[in-house]
Amino acid sequence: REVPSRGTGKDDPIKGKSYAIDPSSPDIRKITKAFRWYSPQFSPKEVPRFYDLSSITENPTAFRDVIDILVSRYSAPSSKPTHVVAFDARGFAIGAPLAVQLGVPLVLLRKSSKNPGILVQSEGYTKEYKEDHDERMCLRIDALKPGDSVILVDDLLATGGTVTAGLELVCNLGATVLEVCCILILSSFNPVSRIRASHDGRFKDVSVFSIIEDSSIPPINCRDPVNWKERRRIIDGERTDFI
Ligand code: HSX
Ligand code: ADE
16 A cells, blocks of 8 residues: 655654655545544543544554554565564554564563563653653663664654653664654654754654644544533443443
C-alpha cells in the first residue's frame, strides 16, 4: 500500500525532518474518525482531552489500517529496522503486531525497572500529566548493541518527554534510531522541537512520523457519557446501575 508522506514545509506544524500523512486520504480519515477522547471528568488524568488508544485496538479495521501504514513504511530495505522498540504500555499494542509483520525482534522499553536482567535506566522524565512517582524508562543492557538500527513506537506524542527517555537509552546502548513513530501527535506541545532541543541537542536530527495530528480530531469524537452528571465512579463488582 502506498503511504503518502508530507515532507518539510514552512506551514508544516511538525517542522524539520519529520512527517505526517496527508489528512485527507481515506485511510487517515477513517483512523481520525475512530480516535475517541474523554474530558477530565472521565479521564484518569487531568488533561483537556484524554485520547483513548482502545478506540483503535477495539476497531479491527482502523487497527489494521494503522499497522498496514507502519508496515508499509518500514518494510522497504532502506527503511527496515533491525528491531522495533516499544514503550510501556500503549506502545506495546502497536509495536507487537508491527514487529511480527516486519519479522524483527520487539524490544520492550519498561517503566520503573519492571524488566529482569541488568538494566540501564534513563534520566527522570515528565509527560503531559504527572505521575505520583518518579518516572524512568529501563532497558536490558544486552537488548541492543552498536550497529542495530531501530524504530521507537508509542501510541502518541504530547510533550515528547517519554520519547526522549527512550532515545537516551537506545543511543546509550550504541544503537541508531531510524525514526520515532506514533499514531497521534499533539502538535500544540511542539514535541518534535522539544525532543530535538533536549539533552543539548543530542537528538537534533531525529526523524518523527505520526499518522494523524490531534488538531484534525473533532469535538464529536468525545465519548463522555452524556447523562452522567457527577464525576466518574469506578464501580466495584458487577455492572448493575451502569449508564
Ligand atoms: C502516555 O504518555 C502515552 O502512552 C505516551 O507514552 C506518553 C506521551 O506523553 P509525553 O511524554 O509525550 O508527554 O503514557
Ligand atoms: N499521554 C500524554 N498525554 C496524553 C493525552 N492527552 N491522552 C492520552 N494519553 C496521554
